[in-house]
Amino acid sequence: MKQININVTPEFERDLRRLMRFRKYKTQSEAIRTAVREASQPRATAQYAPLRDLLGAALKAPLNPKPRFKSEDDLWS
Numbered sequence: 001m002k003q004i005n006i007n008v009t010p011e012f013e014r015d016l017r018r019l020m021r022f023r024k025y026k027t028q029s030e031a032i033r034t035a036v037r038e039a040s041q042p043r044a045t046a047q048y049a050p051l052r053d054l055l056g057a058a059l060k061a062p063l064n065p066k067p068r069f070k071s072e073d074d075l076w077s
Contacts (some may be wrong), residue, residue: 008016018032025031069075 019025019035020028020031023031023034026035036069
């Protein structure tokens, strides 16, 4: 197996530690390999909801009883 060296930001290290705790990985290498493998899979097999399931989701949210703007035109003027 080849070795890859990368420079990462402090935010990346923080997120990597969170992933390791959440999934109980013992090494950073294991966590990074799994994350790259999952990111490279087609979206159809990933755990994302299909777009058709999200259509109309916003219409189910309750309306704001006290909107700051009476109409969309007031928003942009």
